[in-house]
Amino acid sequence: MFNGSFCVQDGKENRKGEIFLKKSTRKKLGMGLLLPLTLVVSACGSSESGSGGETQTEDGKEVIEIAYRDFGSANVGLREWMDEVKADFEEENPDAQVDFMPIQASEGDFFAKLALMVKSSETAPDVVTEDTFMINSDAMAGNIAPLDEYIEGWEDWSNFNETVKQGVTASDGSVYGVPYSTDTRGLWYNTNLFEQAGIPVPWEPKSWEEVMSAAEKIKAEVPEVVPFWANSGKATGEATTMQTFEMLLYGTEDELYDQESEKWIVKSQGFLDSLAFIDDIYQNDLGPELSQVLTGKAGDIVQTEMMPNEQVGIVLNGNWVPGVWREDGPAPWPEGTDVYKLAPMPTQEGQEPGSTSMSGGWALSIPEQSDSKDLAWEFIQMATDKEHSKTYILKQGDLTTRTDLAEDPEIVDKPGSVAKEATALIDNTHFRPSVDQYPAVSTKIQAAVESVVTGSQSPEEAMEQYANEVTRLVGEDKVMEK
Template sequence: MDDMFLSPTKRLVPMLLVSLGLVLGACSNSASNQEGNNKTGNSKNSIEIAFRDFGSGSVGLKEWLNAVKEEFEQQHSDVSVRFVPIQASEGDFFAKLALMVKNEQTAPDIVTEDTFMINSDAAAGNIDPLDKYIEQWDDWKNFNDRVKQGVTAVDGKVYGIPYSTDTRGLWYNVNIFRKAGLPVPWNPKSWDDVLEAAKTIKEKVPGVVPFWANSGKATGEATSMQTFEMLLYGTEDTLYNFDTKKWIVKSQGFLDSLEFIHQIYSNDLGPELSQVLTGKAGDIVQTELMPKEKVGIVLNGNWVPGVWREGGPSPWPEGTEVYKLTAMPTQHGQDPGFTSMSGGWALSIPSKADNKDLAWEFIKLATSEKYNKLYVLKQGDLTPRLDVAEDPEVLNAPGSVTKEAASFIKFTHFRPGVDKYPAVSTAIQAAVEAVATGSLSPKEAMEQYAREVTRVVGKENVEVRK
């Protein structure tokens, strides 16, 4: 491993290592403690940046960070930047990061923060508000206001600077569709259209997976947000009632969303469970099944072509000619006709970081127009910046679906920005996996979800929608 990448287990003091082992098991990046029990970031001329290393999907992220590091160290000749990649499933990443930031000896100076964690981490005191910096930062006006909402906590303060956002839709293989006698271009108007297309593929094009959607606990938020909430927010129901400030634990839309998943798996329209219930499911579909044209329809995000770009983990120049992105319809085609979910990532400063001012200087550079443009070109995410969003090089990048994906923003939805969401999301994942495996019926899975969420948030904070 390059010496600028510092394994998190090298940095943990002995007692924290014991805790980490008891709670999470040994870290996959175990290494000697030669670099010491003392946090390298204790030096005023060093900053550390912790991020989730999630395999092939992190290639562009690392290229971006390395480029920013190079210029930052040129600008600050007495400062060194160290990366702390955390190789873990989504749930383990958040747990490990929480342990790191709570301890003064291990807290990095910057963390990559999934925006759905902003509220819970802010409420826990794990990250600092950045308002004192933003007030003196003229560049903040160049960020999309809707994306800014995702990094603003319920206290009205900003806890991260976004470097990406996204939308989700349906990828479909034009060759498989033509073999199946399905229309190209494809613009489904309801869930029934999607299910009928999947059934037709199963019948007419054997040997391919008709429909893919992340469906297991191991894929974390990609299951709860990217699959379940893409369905739920296409019904008349939502997860949370902002008027009553209560979680909706039972609703027809919730049940219908689980029923859709049941239809996929009970009719053999989905992938093998061994493929989709693993934490590597994202890699399997993006780097294996799609390039081999072994899947007809994939419920996924705009970032997929980033994996196929030249120099990426699975180069496939013609990928966006073979797979096209179309909008996910609402359940019955009701207004506005389509739905999407958006999230993204931000750079935040832990409350126990040593070098907060230096960390802020790095964040400003990393999220500048120059480097955000580099990031979105390398990674394939949508930009949170207004100027980069209009850049012709970004809009017309080979293999890009930026125009199509950005058009989904007008009907997109965001996860509830309340601090209990991560725990609720875990309950969603369990319900989806139970239905996918057939261990629970959709109604039983909804009952299980209702019990778990009620336990987590309290009876007074839930409601049932008739």
């Protein structure tokens, strides 16, 4: 270990020993990632480093940096979309250069690194991909800039779905991002395994009991496969909160947050029943091995390995799954959507409206500390226009945020697409609370789910601990029981 003194004249060290290079140096070096501090030994002169904030290359081009989370195989289409936008943007703007800043990290680490980067004009990128559930908290923290002035003069904004716009509007009423993807969630089921188990297809379960019954039949008749899969641990972050727990909770009579009183519902029958359903899956050996599901790679495992190998009967997941099976995707499987079909997730007892879903998505936002906001906005406009949005949807497999693409035959009728089925789920979908404490509350849900899955707590104990922790987090005046 280097124990001597050192100085970093062109960077800022954080508590983790990482250095964020100033934007001026990143542009000169052609790099934009966080650098781990392995060894920095330099002779420290008396001259001061530059003030940062340079936005030009040596040949005079204005540079904008685009930071996004690199999901690996799950977002190959996103990178292909960005590459196309970059080429078109630089052709249309010969005095501009687009640099990418892919961040390969778990969900929590990605949000932490991005939050640290955008705090300073010396390290802030110019465009960031925002998970829409983070929009409100990042806006209230001053991390991203309101886009109202830009949007007011942008005629194309009228072509974006009004419901989806809610996800990029913060509690102050301002818009903080342009959505480029949305999604829905349901139950993927393997028709071959269902037939082996004697379950009629097409399958449209009417209650949780029917879902559980199907899983039990698969276990009995096809014991070599996993009957039911759902993200179940802290490592899969928001996917556990939203795709598993909230898909259950919003199918009960209860919700996570009471909008009228502006309080978190920390105890309810629906909350307890949702944890109990998860508990039943694992207590009855209907779920996957914990080593498979309690890892940040769980999404890749089920989409690129287990489903293509027909090793799982039912998967609670989103409409994007077939994106990894496309011909040029990470796990090509042309017949994937012939084998696995998407069914709506039923409400708990089959009560109205009969099914439920959760929707989120991603948006392009501009950090408050960006020194190239106008050029960044021009990039966002191009990236989300009709032509380039279509490119993204065709390559990535997400649902479009644009009404003028919602019924495009090339998208809807694309082989392997489930756009029709997934779009129909929007009618009964729900969105996460647009409250700045939500990301922190979400981590408490993940912990509660994992504790039940591992058997370390009963559903009742997990709910009790969740209630205590959320109360400490937001204050007694911001919680309620039902």
